[in-house]
Amino acid sequence: MSIPVITTLDCKGLSCPLPIVKTAIAVKKLQPGELLEVWATDPGSVADFTAWSKSTGNPLIDHTAEGGVFHFVIRKE
């Protein structure tokens, strides 16, 4: 099994809609199957990333929260 490529995007400190907008731009540049990890601090981003993933069909394969920092992992479809 090959290890998927992971790109990191730091959206810490940014407010709506920038985390989701920057994520969408970053995902666009990926090849299908590649992963994007996003760091964010906007509390609204949890709901936004879930909705975005559902709407665009790029699965949110992991999300965790620690000390006010959210970590999302998205796989490009």
Added chain:
Amino acid sequence: MTDTQQLETALAEGQAKQKTNKLVIFTWGGDLDKVWPTLILATSAAAMGMEIIVFFTFWGLFPLVRNDVRLTGDNWMQKLLSAMHRGGTQHLKLSQLNFAGAGPAMMRKLAADHKVASPQELLELAQEMGVRLIPCQMTMDLLGLKREDLIDGLEEPAGAATALAEAQDAITLFI
């Protein structure tokens, strides 16, 4: 029709409705507190993979004026209008609590502190993401705004019919 069939039809209609992947925003207001959410919605919708068209009309055209353009118009009425109501994303006023520009200045300070993107940044992001921006030709003529007064990267000015035709299969907002 049986109950099951009716249910299936209703379900299919619901699913078809859900699939509307196009948003048309009629931007009529030119206030900071209208233009800002408009651009937030447009960039978010672009991020969601939607097709977006923003049709700028009446006061909504002024945010598209280049920030370095001061006076616009051919006659004294149009010139006076632009003198009283300067265009450009950096010169937007609040619809309330404007206090001769102190309100917007405070709002921009708060936004910068909270790292909320400015209308100018959002407008550039929208363009980068392929949001289609259409100025209303009739309003441009009426208010004395020429194509060269407006920012680059807009579509050709068009009329209400163009916007309405685009709106036929889209979610529409009038802001």
